[in-house]
Amino acid sequence: MPHDHHDHDHPEHSELSPIELRVRALESILVEKGYVDPAAVDAIIQTYETEIGPHRGARVVAMAWSDPAFADWLKQDATAAIASLGYSGRQGEHMAALFNTDTLHNMVVCTLCSCYPWTVLGLPPVWYKAPPYRARAIKEPRAVLAEFGLTLPATTEVRVWDSTAEMRYLVVPQRPKGTERWSEEKLAGLVTRDSMIGTGLARAAQ
Incomplete structure (x- = not known):
């Protein structure tokens, strides 16, 4: 590519x-x-x-990492699970959570405009709304990810999701290793905005 x-x-x-x-x-x-x-x-x-900002989304992700029951709820009904934390409103009425795994990496784009889950991620970054990202994310996602500094193994499937006015997405990145005993607050500090869009990973544990 x-x-x-x-x-x-x-x-x-x-x-x-x-x-x-x-x-x-x-x-x-x-x-x-x-x-x-x-x-x-x-x-x-x-x-x-x-x-x-991305703080609300980081809390959602940290809770999913820490609480299997919440993670299951988030998978089944992200809108309700997120709303249970008090995060609801316009731009977040219909949400879906996309969980990354060892073999699957999710990435979000809005090819028509700039649909974005404001209620959990705040304002969209400028590049998310820019025509080059919107045009290339679908056609050559691995090349775009590489430009963000993220090179994935060839065995990892990259799945791109196109946001719409009816559905917005939150990527749940994989939990970093070495964080088994961490509190939700500390875990949230590892979750970046880009990792919840899918153009990055969560920060490594220090």
């Missing part, structure tokens, strides 16, 4: 989608007319970036 240099780490090169441009324009008009307080918009963005 071709292995072109990626631009995931260069958000300044990513163009806004037509929908994002319309949202920006609408926001500007609402602010100009006094219908929307810019400070309120900033506060919402700050909440998703710092308070929600």
